[in-house]
Structure formats: C-alpha cells, structure tokens
Amino acid sequence: MRKSFTQQILDAVDARRAVVFPSEVAAAFWRREAVRTGTRRAVREDLLLSWDRFKETAFDLRTDLLPANQTIRAVFVARLIAENARSPFLRWLIPEAFADRATGFGPSIARALPSVRAATALPVSASARLAGLVADAREIDRRYQGFLDQHGLYEPRWLATAPAYRGGDHLLVFPELTEDFPDFEPAVAHLPRVAVPGDRLPVAGRHRDARAEVDSLLDRIARLLDDGVPADRVVVTVCDLDALRRRLVHAAELAAVPLSFRQGLPLDDSAPGRLFAAMGDLVADGFGVESLKPLVLNRAVPWTDYTVNGELVLAGVAAGCIGGRSRPDPRWRAIDEKRYPRAPAMIRALESDITAIVSAKTAADLRSRLNGFLSRAIDRDGWHPDDQAIVERSLEELRSIAETESRLGVTVPDPFQLWLSRLREQRYAPRRAPSGVAVLDYRVGAGVCPDYHFAINAHHAAMSVRIPRFPFLGDVDRDALGPAGEDRDLSRDFALAYAASGASVCFSFSSVGHDGPNLPPGLFVADRLIDDAPAPPRSPYRIEEGRSDSTPAADSDVAGASTTVLPLQADGVSAYTATIGPPGLNAMTDPIGDEALIAALVARQADSGDAITLRVSASDLESFRACPFSYLLQRPLGVGELDLTIDPDSARDIGTYYHRLFERFFKELHDERARFDPSRIDEYVERLGRIAAEPATRPVGMVPGFVYDAIARRASLVAVALLRIDSAVIAGHAPEYVESWRSRYDDSLNAQLVGRFDRTTRSPDGSLTLVDYKKRTVPTGSSQSGGAKEPVGIVDRSPAERIDAAAAITSMQIPFYVRLIESNGEHVGAAYYYSLEDGSALPVYTEAASEAGDDTAASIRGVVMSRERMEEVIVLMNDALEQMVSRIRSGDYRCGQTCDGCRYRAICRTGFVVQ
Ligand code: SF4
Structure with a gap:
C-alpha cells in the first residue's frame, strides 16, 4: 500500500534524507510538523529545506567567483x-x-x-x-x-548545473513548481520525488458570489475551531490574495475568526516606504505643498515635533507654494513669519536635507545623508514595531546597494531612484506572524499538509500560473515564435500539488467576485469537477458564540425573553442610545435654552470691547438668512473645514488683485483732489497699466506670479472697460470712500451695522454713487428686487406678507449699504455692481440718467429697480435685520429650508441624515 504524503516525508526525515520543498513556507511547516508528530524532540534544519536553500548547499558552484x-x-x-x-x-x-x-x-x-x-x-x-x-x-x-x-x-x-551537483540523499517535493527548475533538471532528474495519490483533482465548490464564499469559509473554520481543531491545523490559501485581502480581513473580524495573514507586502506599501517615496516626489515637484503634505502629515511617521509640520503646511498653503520649476518654490521665502514662526527654519532644513538625499551621487552618501535626516527629524524609537522592522529592512536594502558599489568599485547613477525601485520590488513579511489560521497567497503553500486546507477564490484566472520563458517578449512576439516562445504553464502542476497539500483539501470559487464575473477554473471544468456549494448559514455561530460568553448585562422587560443581553446586542443598544438619546443640545432643530450659552454666543458676535452690542455686516445678514445654523458655525463658533488645497487660480486672490488696482487708482485721484474727468480717459488707462505692472499690486496669496502675468492683459481690458463705464456713470465725481469701513450704531437693534465699501464717489450735486465689484457672479436683478421694479405698497402689508416678500430677495448687500450710508445723513443717488469677469455694469437703481456712448451703453445693463422700490427693499431688509437680531438674542439658530451650495455640509451633515 502506498504511504501517505505525510508518512513519506516523516520517514525520509527519520532516515536522515533531506527533503526539498518548493518554498520556505512549506519547509517551515514541515519542520514544525516533524517535531509535533511522533517522538522526535528536534529535527535538523537542513533535513527539511527549501528549493533555494537546496541550490545553495547541494551544488558545487563557482567558489572562486x-x-x-x-x-x-x-x-x-x-x-x-x-x-x-x-x-x-x-x-x-x-x-x-x-x-x-x-x-x-x-x-x-x-x-x-x-x-x-x-x-x-x-x-x-x-x-x-x-x-x-x-x-x-x-x-x-x-x-x-x-x-x-x-x-x-x-x-x-x-551555469551548466549537471556536473556541479555534489550528490547527496535528497527527496524532492514538487520541484517542477519552482521557476528555475528547467535549469537544474538535468542535474536532479535522478533524485526521488515524493509520490502523490494520483493526478485527480477534487470537486470545486461554486458559490453565488464572493461574499457567500467568504461567509461559508469563515463558518466552516469557526465550526472546526469550536470542535477543538487547533488553529494551526487549518490553512487557507487565497488565489489572488491581494484582490480579496481587505474584505477577508473585515469579514473575519465580524465573524471573530482569527486569521493570520502570512503574505509579504511591498516595502513601499508601508508608512516608511511612503515617507521615502514622498521625498523624491517633493524634490521633483519643487517643494510644492501638495507634495509636502504626504511627507510631513504622515501620522505614522514619528516626527520629533509634528506640530511644526502642520504649521509648515498652513504657511505653504497661505503663500501659495505650488512648487518651483527647476528648484524649490521661491514663495517659501515669503511665508508669513509672524504667523508661522517655526516654518522658515523647518522648510530650510527640509530643502537642505531632502535635496541632499535625493541628489546623492553614491549609495554610501545616500546612506549617511538619510541616516542623518532620520536622526534629526524623526524619533527613531517612536515607530510602530511593524514599521520599525520595515525601516530596518529598507535601510538594509540600501546598505546592500552601497556594499555592492563598494565591492565592485562602481557607482550607481541616481542611487536614490534605484533604492526606491528596489523597495517597490521587495515584499516584506513579518518574521513572527500572529497566531491563528494561516492565510497564504496561492503558490507559496504548495507542499504543506495541514488537517484542513481551504483553497478559495480558485477561479480560472486566479489559478493560472504561467512562467514566461522570455519576460521581455510581448504576446505578439511569443505567438510569432511558436512553441519556442511559449510560457511554462504550471497551472495544472500547482492545482495537483494543492490537491495533495492537506489531509482534507477543499477548493472553491465564486461566480461573481468583487471585481465582476469569474470564469470557473478550466482544469476542474474539463474533468466535470464543479458542484454548487451550499449557501452559508445565517451565522448562528456568531450569536451562539456571543451567548456562551455573555454576562448578564440587563434585565429584559419582555416576558419569556432571555434575561441576558448578548455582547453584540449590548453594542447595538449603546450605539442606538448614543444616536437617539438622551437628547442633548441640537441647535439645528431647537432654539438654545441656556441663557449663559446664548450670552456667550452673543459676546462672540459683539463689537470689540462690548459683549452685548451685536456687530452685523451685510454678509452676516445674507449668511444668517441662508441658514442660521451655518451662520452659527461660521460666525460665533468659527468652525470650518480646514482647506489645505492650493488654488493657483483663486477667485478670491484674483478679485483682491482687481480691488487693489482700483483702490490705488481712485486713491491717487482722491489724493490729487481731482474729479473723474472722462476727457482724461487715455491718461487714466495709462495710469492703470502702470499700477497693474507694479508687483506691490499683486496680493501675497496662492496665485503665482506667472498666473498674474497671464491674466494681466485680460485684467487691463476689464479695467479699461470699467473706466469707460465710469465715464458715463461718475463723470465729474470726486472719490469719497475707497475700500473703507463705515459703521453706525442702530438704537432700535442695539447693533453696530458695519460695511466695507469698494468705492463711493460724490457727484457735483452732493449725492453719492456706490459701486461694488464682483469677481464671481453679479446678483441677478430679481434676487435684489424680489421681481418688482416699482413699489408694490409693502409698508401696508401684514407682517406675514412682508416675510414672504422678503423671502424673494436673497441679495441685500446694496440696501444694507444704502441704509448704512444714509443713516449718517448722506444720500446715495445711485448704486451699481461692476463685473470683474466681463467688464459690464448692473445699475441697481439710479436717480439720474447716465450719458453713456453707444459702445459703453452695451456694457451697462438695464436698471434693476426704481429708487422707490429700493425704499421698500430697505424696509424688508430692516425686517430681516430685526428678525436676525431677535433670533440671535433668543438663541434661535435653527437651520434653513435649503442646503444648496452650503459649504458646511461636511460638518453639519444635515442633508445626508435627512436623505
Ligand atoms: S448643510 Fe444645510 S442645515 Fe447644514 S449648515 Fe448648511 S444649509 Fe444649514
């Protein structure tokens, strides 16, 4: 009778015959197995060895070289x-x-x-x-x-290996599974091989989908463990483990099945690996903030002082450091030192250290520079133990390159890139895997023999093992070569080896995987060895397991029900109660009742030095009207999402550029005590061009200089178009307030109304003309007038009707400004929006006819409303102000009706919960 697979190996060990396995995983398994069974107390390591070790020891290779x-x-x-x-x-x-x-x-x-x-x-x-x-x-x-x-x-x-085989007593286990076996076959063809029980495959179970397959696997393992089978007697092989690993980890955690993944991961797919790769990206990117973030905000790296890293990123974002073209972004030299005092030194150190690392000319230099940087910037004992091992393995790889350079007397071009590519190539598996059911990738576990071996995800593509004879040839070249160029197809050899790799071996696959439909494994189809697997049970195991361990957590009120709560249920109850009660403060749905809290919030919105007088601007009013809750987040709480992106086309910064342009222009006019004279338009255009060319006009922000250069021509066209509109709108006016703040205390509201005017000019008749520049969208006419150009008799309407009428007006900036200016005894005769996008003007109202030439008239749109209608809008705006102040003083910040375009969604999440 033929001996079992296990018996053949153990007999060989007892006979001092060395057994050679295709992988170190299989050899290590048998070393443990040989000690575990029988009376052996130890076995010699060289009696159970891997193919690679066998080649090193059994061949008389060139000792002189x-x-x-x-x-x-x-x-x-x-x-x-x-x-x-x-x-x-x-x-x-x-x-x-x-x-x-x-x-x-x-x-x-x-x-x-x-x-x-x-x-x-x-x-x-x-x-x-x-x-x-x-x-x-x-x-x-x-x-x-x-x-x-x-x-x-x-x-x-x-080398010709046949003459080099030293001889010896060897038993080979599945040697044909090794990639280079053909090179050594002539030398070892005479050696005995372990005999496996026939060349038949078992039946493979087909599951409906990958979830059912994984659930079924975990259920079977859980039952085995419940029955007392030790975890190390069960092995799971996952064909294409990379594709299934995350889902398997998650499902095993839910099912409380202890899986121990023995899969090496690429060295660069780790916190240290990402740190090293980010250094190269940072230099290649000219120290742009987007490349800096993955380096310094990597929380898995134990920086000696992480807080300075955040400061550095904020400083870079504020200064718009998008990266230099051939050297570090010079904007780093312009960061705000007062606000970010530690950032300048940090960026200088990084520029020096990381540039030196990436540009090292030899691997030895790279090693010493890298070690210096790691010692200076990183707490070398602070790594997670897993990451620490990877750092050491990565440095070991670098040492190996440096030694090779030194031993061969050569230098490597670009050692940093070579090192990174070696890290990408190397996979690292922790030496001491946690205990549990071993999970292996396909191919590495061929030759092990646990009591239970599950090979899952065994669909056609995942079981295909093809070794290219000439890796640099493409499919077309191989087809042209015919049989000489064909890959070595080891799919069947591996499948048969796995069929023997366990006392009980079970193959399964799913018809639909996480990436789409799967083909059944062709080897099994050919022999009609596919069966539908039973659906996994509805996890009674998990509940039973919970019950057996449960401790009485709460008495049940339900007659006849269990008096204990399972741990799973207790988790659910605590999550439920945390979600729905007891109700705490929810300012989204209820007014705040706590007087002290209301007062504290008012104090945060009050004028400086006074904790009770609210300070209200036009944008506060618009923000409150859009959604009181978003106003609460934004204004008194100062909560917002941290935005670390650089926008080199920032509308805000470019808008500021235009504002500065006009501010300088009109201030010069103001200082000259000159009135705007349309006959000097050519001189004005030339003056604007000069101001635009001055670097001081450009705001310090995210927009790089070359973008300003690119938009300068367009900016001057827009500016000239607006000057021509001014020739019609403010001819003979003297500049009055230019980019200046004005405020007025309002008795009835007990609030300080404040506004920053882009520009007002005084006409010869003494009235003011108000102009507001808009970089983005100019408010529509109906959003300002509520759809009525002329008065509709609002003063006589009921409060409810006035609320409805006010709701139709979403833009209240101009009426707010007009009220503010006129409450100081001035008169605003006209108000305009100027578009910085297309150089047009929208008259909100005007009491005097403008005298625009034909070419300019086309740039001035129709008047939105009459002054009389503006009076009504001011009344409605007053209503809105009163309502806002009253709600703030009573702690009512309940949210609005619509969330469209709200930038607080990610914080508030109301829309997501409701939907
Ligand atoms: S998401 Fe909606 S409810 Fe929340 S703050 Fe924004 S507008 Fe208000």
Whole structure:
C-alpha cells in the first residue's frame, strides 16, 4: 500500500534524507510538523529545506567567483540604462525616444536578465521586431558578461548545473513548481520525488458570489475551531490574495475568526516606504505643498515635533507654494513669519536635507545623508514595531546597494531612484506572524499538509500560473515564435500539488467576485469537477458564540425573553442610545435654552470691547438668512473645514488683485483732489497699466506670479472697460470712500451695522454713487428686487406678507449699504455692481440718467429697480435685520429650508441624515 504524503516525508526525515520543498513556507511547516508528530524532540534544519536553500548547499558552484544577486543585477541595469541614455545602443527594448527617461524600465530588465542568454539563440526570422529584440538581448548579454568578468561575478542561471551537483540523499517535493527548475533538471532528474495519490483533482465548490464564499469559509473554520481543531491545523490559501485581502480581513473580524495573514507586502506599501517615496516626489515637484503634505502629515511617521509640520503646511498653503520649476518654490521665502514662526527654519532644513538625499551621487552618501535626516527629524524609537522592522529592512536594502558599489568599485547613477525601485520590488513579511489560521497567497503553500486546507477564490484566472520563458517578449512576439516562445504553464502542476497539500483539501470559487464575473477554473471544468456549494448559514455561530460568553448585562422587560443581553446586542443598544438619546443640545432643530450659552454666543458676535452690542455686516445678514445654523458655525463658533488645497487660480486672490488696482487708482485721484474727468480717459488707462505692472499690486496669496502675468492683459481690458463705464456713470465725481469701513450704531437693534465699501464717489450735486465689484457672479436683478421694479405698497402689508416678500430677495448687500450710508445723513443717488469677469455694469437703481456712448451703453445693463422700490427693499431688509437680531438674542439658530451650495455640509451633515 502506498504511504501517505505525510508518512513519506516523516520517514525520509527519520532516515536522515533531506527533503526539498518548493518554498520556505512549506519547509517551515514541515519542520514544525516533524517535531509535533511522533517522538522526535528536534529535527535538523537542513533535513527539511527549501528549493533555494537546496541550490545553495547541494551544488558545487563557482567558489572562486561571486554569484550575481538581485542587487547586483539592479546595479548593472541602472548603469546600462545610463549608458544607453548617453549613447543609445538598444533599439527595441527601450525605444530611442525614451532613452533618457528609461529608469522605469529598470526593474523589468533586471528581472529578465537571467533569461537574456537563452534569448540570444532565438530564431529571428519570424518578425523584424523579434530580430530587433534579439539583437538588443545580444548586446545586453555581451555587456553583462563583460560586467561579470570585470568584477569577478557569475550568473547562477547560466551555469551548466549537471556536473556541479555534489550528490547527496535528497527527496524532492514538487520541484517542477519552482521557476528555475528547467535549469537544474538535468542535474536532479535522478533524485526521488515524493509520490502523490494520483493526478485527480477534487470537486470545486461554486458559490453565488464572493461574499457567500467568504461567509461559508469563515463558518466552516469557526465550526472546526469550536470542535477543538487547533488553529494551526487549518490553512487557507487565497488565489489572488491581494484582490480579496481587505474584505477577508473585515469579514473575519465580524465573524471573530482569527486569521493570520502570512503574505509579504511591498516595502513601499508601508508608512516608511511612503515617507521615502514622498521625498523624491517633493524634490521633483519643487517643494510644492501638495507634495509636502504626504511627507510631513504622515501620522505614522514619528516626527520629533509634528506640530511644526502642520504649521509648515498652513504657511505653504497661505503663500501659495505650488512648487518651483527647476528648484524649490521661491514663495517659501515669503511665508508669513509672524504667523508661522517655526516654518522658515523647518522648510530650510527640509530643502537642505531632502535635496541632499535625493541628489546623492553614491549609495554610501545616500546612506549617511538619510541616516542623518532620520536622526534629526524623526524619533527613531517612536515607530510602530511593524514599521520599525520595515525601516530596518529598507535601510538594509540600501546598505546592500552601497556594499555592492563598494565591492565592485562602481557607482550607481541616481542611487536614490534605484533604492526606491528596489523597495517597490521587495515584499516584506513579518518574521513572527500572529497566531491563528494561516492565510497564504496561492503558490507559496504548495507542499504543506495541514488537517484542513481551504483553497478559495480558485477561479480560472486566479489559478493560472504561467512562467514566461522570455519576460521581455510581448504576446505578439511569443505567438510569432511558436512553441519556442511559449510560457511554462504550471497551472495544472500547482492545482495537483494543492490537491495533495492537506489531509482534507477543499477548493472553491465564486461566480461573481468583487471585481465582476469569474470564469470557473478550466482544469476542474474539463474533468466535470464543479458542484454548487451550499449557501452559508445565517451565522448562528456568531450569536451562539456571543451567548456562551455573555454576562448578564440587563434585565429584559419582555416576558419569556432571555434575561441576558448578548455582547453584540449590548453594542447595538449603546450605539442606538448614543444616536437617539438622551437628547442633548441640537441647535439645528431647537432654539438654545441656556441663557449663559446664548450670552456667550452673543459676546462672540459683539463689537470689540462690548459683549452685548451685536456687530452685523451685510454678509452676516445674507449668511444668517441662508441658514442660521451655518451662520452659527461660521460666525460665533468659527468652525470650518480646514482647506489645505492650493488654488493657483483663486477667485478670491484674483478679485483682491482687481480691488487693489482700483483702490490705488481712485486713491491717487482722491489724493490729487481731482474729479473723474472722462476727457482724461487715455491718461487714466495709462495710469492703470502702470499700477497693474507694479508687483506691490499683486496680493501675497496662492496665485503665482506667472498666473498674474497671464491674466494681466485680460485684467487691463476689464479695467479699461470699467473706466469707460465710469465715464458715463461718475463723470465729474470726486472719490469719497475707497475700500473703507463705515459703521453706525442702530438704537432700535442695539447693533453696530458695519460695511466695507469698494468705492463711493460724490457727484457735483452732493449725492453719492456706490459701486461694488464682483469677481464671481453679479446678483441677478430679481434676487435684489424680489421681481418688482416699482413699489408694490409693502409698508401696508401684514407682517406675514412682508416675510414672504422678503423671502424673494436673497441679495441685500446694496440696501444694507444704502441704509448704512444714509443713516449718517448722506444720500446715495445711485448704486451699481461692476463685473470683474466681463467688464459690464448692473445699475441697481439710479436717480439720474447716465450719458453713456453707444459702445459703453452695451456694457451697462438695464436698471434693476426704481429708487422707490429700493425704499421698500430697505424696509424688508430692516425686517430681516430685526428678525436676525431677535433670533440671535433668543438663541434661535435653527437651520434653513435649503442646503444648496452650503459649504458646511461636511460638518453639519444635515442633508445626508435627512436623505
Ligand atoms: S448643510 Fe444645510 S442645515 Fe447644514 S449648515 Fe448648511 S444649509 Fe444649514
């Protein structure tokens, strides 16, 4: 009778015969297994070894030379690409047009290097492209051999292995699963191999979808564990684990099934990996804030002082540091030192340290600069232990490059980029995985033999294992080559090996995965080995588990019901009560009742030095009318979302630019005590051009200088168009208030009304003309007049009717300003909005006919309302002011009717809850 798989291996160990497994995972499994079963108290490690270890120990390789390893190949390829950039010799593998930007090709060429020699012998008649690729392979082969000879190295895959086998007593387990087995097959063909029970696959279960498959898996594991099966007797192999890992982690947490993922993750997919990559991005981006954020706001990095990092980002955003073109953004030199006192020193240190790291000329230099930076800026003992291990592994990789440089006496072009590409290539798995049911990626667990082995997600694509013979050939080239270019298809070998890798092996897949429909595995379909799997039960396990551990948490009021509350239920109840009660303060739906709180909020809206006199501007009024709750967040609470994005086309900053332009212009006119004279329009245009060209006119903000340069021409066209409108609107006027604040205490409201006027000019008859510039949208006529151009008799209407009439007016800035100015005994004869977008004017009302020429008349739109209607609008605005002040004093900030366009949605979330 044939011995079982397990027995063959254990007998070999007892007979001191070394057993060779395709992976270290399988070898390690059997070392534990050999000690766990029988009477063995220990086994020699070299009796259960991996294929890689077997190659190192069983072959008499060139002891006089050093074998090339991945680092050496990477160093050679980095130099090859640099040489090719200087004087291109590769034509097809790296297109000549990309020769000087080809570092991205490095990792794939390094991987293909061992197969280059075989490629030189390929027939080239199939296609011109193939002939070109083979010519490139010959050139690489020649240069690689020269490099190896020069530095006393050899390429292990190029050796004839048969004569080099030292001999020994070995038993091979699935050796055909290793990628380089064909290179060694002649030498080991005579060695015995473990016998597996036939070449039949078991039945694979088909699930409706991936969720059902995962639930079914977890349910089965949970039952096994409940039955007393130790977790380490169960193994899960997930075909394409990367695709399923996050969902499996989540589902296992919900089901309380202890899974232990033994999958290595790329070194660059970690907090330290991201830190190192962000350094390169920061320098490439000229120290732009967007690239700085991933570096300094990475909370997983134990910065010595994290607070200064936040200060630095805020300073960069405020100064609009979008990044320099060929060097660090010079705007960093203009950051506001008073507001961000620690930022200048921090950015100088970063510029110096990180530029030095990224531009290091040798790996040794890079090492010392990086270590210096890590010691200065980072608390090296503060890493999470997992991240600490990755930092060490990453630095180990850098050390290996530096040693290779030193040993070979060569330098690597751009060692920082080479190091990053090595980090991208390397996967790291913690040495000590947490206990639990091991979860492995497909291929690594072939040859283990737990009591229960579940192979899930085993759909057709995920079970396909193809090893390309010539990795640099595309599908078209392989087709042209025919059988000589075909991949090694190990799909069936792996499936059969897995069928033997466990006392009980269970394959399953789902018809619909998380990424879409899956094809059934072809190997199983061919043998009619697909069965519908039963649907997973409705998780009685989870509830039972909760019940068995439960402690009495609350008495039940329901007759006959359990007197205990399951932990799951207790969590639900506490979440429920936290959500719906007891009700706390909800200013969105109820007025605030606490007098002290009301007074504190009023104090925050009061004029300076006075805790009770409200200070109200036109924008406060509009904000309160849009939604009192958003006003509460914005004004008294000062709550807002932190916006760390840089807008190089900031409407606010560009608007400020226009404001400054006109402010300077009219202030000069004011200082000259001159009146606006349309006959001097050419001189005015020239004067505006001069002001626009002065750097001082440009606000310090997010908009870079070159954007101002780009908009300067358009700005001057708009400015000239508005000057021509002024010729019709304010001919003979003297500038009065220019960009200035005015305020007036209002007795009836007990409020200080304040406003900042863009510009008022005094006409020869003594009345004022008010102009407000708008960078964005000019309010529509109906939003200002409520749809009525002439009076509708509002004074006689009932309070309810007045409320309705006021609701139709959403823009109250001009009536607010007119009221404010006229309460000081002045008279506003006309009010305009000027559009900074298109150089047009909207007369809100005007008592005098303007004298616009034909070309200017087209830029002045129709008058919105009569002065008489404006009087009514002012009455409605007064109503709104009274209502606002009264609500604030009674703590009523309940939210408005509509949330359209509200920028507090992310904080308030009302819309989301309601919907
Ligand atoms: S989302 Fe709606 S309720 Fe909330 S603050 Fe904005 S407008 Fe008011």
